[in-house]
Amino acid sequence: MTRAACAIILVLSCASTASAQLTAAKDGPIVYGHHHIAASDIPAHLKSFADTLGGTRIKFGPQQVDVVKFPNVFIFFRNQKPTGGTEGTTVNHIGFSVPNLSQALEKVGAGEYPVITPQEPTIEGVTPPNHAFVIGPDEVIVELIENKQQTTPIALHNVTFAGPKEMRDWYMKVFGAKPILLPGRFPAAGLPGVVLNFMWSAVRPVNPVGTSGRSLDHIGFEVKDLEAFCKKLEAMGIKLNVTYRKSEAFGLGIAFVTDPWGTSIELNEGLDKLQ
Numbered sequence: 001m002t003r004a005a006c007a008i009i010l011v012l013s014c015a016s017t018a019s020a021q022l023t024a025a026k027d028g029p030i031v032y033g034h035h036h037i038a039a040s041d042i043p044a045h046l047k048s049f050a051d052t053l054g055g056t057r058i059k060f061g062p063q064q065v066d067v068v069k070f071p072n073v074f075i076f077f078r079n080q081k082p083t084g085g086t087e088g089t090t091v092n093h094i095g096f097s098v099p100n101l102s103q104a105l106e107k108v109g110a111g112e113y114p115v116i117t118p119q120e121p122t123i124e125g126v127t128p129p130n131h132a133f134v135i136g137p138d139e140v141i142v143e144l145i146e147n148k149q150q151t152t153p154i155a156l157h158n159v160t161f162a163g164p165k166e167m168r169d170w171y172m173k174v175f176g177a178k179p180i181l182l183p184g185r186f187p188a189a190g191l192p193g194v195v196l197n198f199m200w201s202a203v204r205p206v207n208p209v210g211t212s213g214r215s216l217d218h219i220g221f222e223v224k225d226l227e228a229f230c231k232k233l234e235a236m237g238i239k240l241n242v243t244y245r246k247s248e249a250f251g252l253g254i255a256f257v258t259d260p261w262g263t264s265i266e267l268n269e270g271l272d273k274l275q
Contacts, residue, residue, distance in 0.1 A: 030175050030229075032156065032194040033222035033271050034074040035094055037140065038215055040081040042066060044137040049075055052111040053096065053104075053134075053142070054154045060274060061250050067274075070096065071155040072193035074274065082215040085139025090167075090208045090263045091216050092199065093133065095143035095158035099150040101130050108134050108144075138215035158188075159219060160197040162208045163261045168198045170259060174238070175221060191221075210262020218256075218264035226253040226269035233257060 039045045046066055049055045055068035055075065068075040086093055098104040108115055114135040130146040145157050161167050168187050171177050177189035177196055189196045211218055223229045230244040241264075242256035253269035 028176075028192040029224040031192045031222050031272075032073060032159065032220075033268055034076055034220040034266070035216060036076045036078065036218045036220060036266065037138070038080040038082040038213065038217040039077045040138055042077045042079055045075075045077055045140075048111065048113065048136045048140075052107050052113065054107075058274075069274075071152050073156040074271065078217060080213075080217075082138050082217070083213045084215065085135075086141045086214065086216045087139065088208055089211050089214050089216070090161055090163050090259070090261045091211050091219060092160050092162045092208075093141035093143050094216065095131075095145055095156075095160065095195075095197075096154050097145045097147040097150055097157040098154050099146070099148055099152075101132065101144060101146035104144050104154070105132060140215045156194055158195040158197050160199060161263070162199055165198070165200060167259070167261060168196070171196055174233070174236070208261070210258070210264065212258075212262070212264045218266050220266040220268055220271070222271050223253075223267050223269055226255060226267055229267070230255050 037045055046057060046068065049068040050057045055070045058067050058069055059065065060067045060076070066077060105115060105117075115132055116135075117132040132144050134142045134144060136142055143158065143160070147157075161171075165187070168177075168179075168189050172179065172189050175191065177191050180188040180190045180195060186197055186199045188198065227244045230240060233240065238257060240255055240257050242254065244253065244255045246253050251270050251273065253267075255267040257265050257267065259265060
């Protein structure tokens with residue numbers, strides 16, 4: 001990410017700080033569920049997300065694969081060298097909130113990860129949040145935002161998309177995200193536990209590529225009654241890349257869809273039961 005791009009990104013809303021891993025059961029029929037990383041070196045990502053940023057390592061499924069959990073999101077890994085980082089794709093970066101940014105950046109610096117700390121002036125009468133960007137393994141861009149009222153050490157905050165203005169409308173229509181009015185440049189929409197940010201041409205390539213094969217290979221939503229939701233998508237004319245199926249081995253309902261701009265999206269039911 002260029003310094004110019006960082007300098008005008010405004011994210012002024014704080015995600016939920018609930019201690020549960022996913023808030024699906026109590027807060028809504030659709031919530032954000034997971035990030036899935038294509039990793040050239042899984043141990044390096046585990047060090048970044050767990051040891052440095054403060055996520056918790058857990059095991060998942062019959063093969064006991066490594067997963068990192070944070071409040072409101074899981075991070076899964078695929079042993080696959082990505083074709084590039086998150087910049088230049090339709091999901092530019094992912095964000096977490098922390099109660100003390102300086103302390104978080106000390107740990108990041110000790111881990112020798114590159115950090116960009118924008119020094120923005122007040123824009124449109126609004127003081128930008130205290131935030132920074134960390135470049136992790138395989139050039140996964142992670143935003144850290146300070147929320148002094150937060151009681152957990154770190155929690156999911158945002159997923160920031162890059163693309164045309166119609167993107168927000170699509171995510172509101174399909175997933176029921178609610179519009180968030182943020183002072184500043186970029187529209188946003190909210191689901192329980194996460195802010196979906198949508199940034200335009202000033203900070204994105206003219207034609208961002210889809211996520212499949214890049215370091216953030218796909219994103220995931222947890223959906224109640226996923227089978228019925230998939231039928232609703234098909235009725236809306238949205239093609240499923242992988243139709244609904246139930247994985248007994250993993251205890252999950254699964255489907256895949258791609259948004260109109262190339263973002264690969266996994267749909268799950270049952271991920272909220274993962275501990």
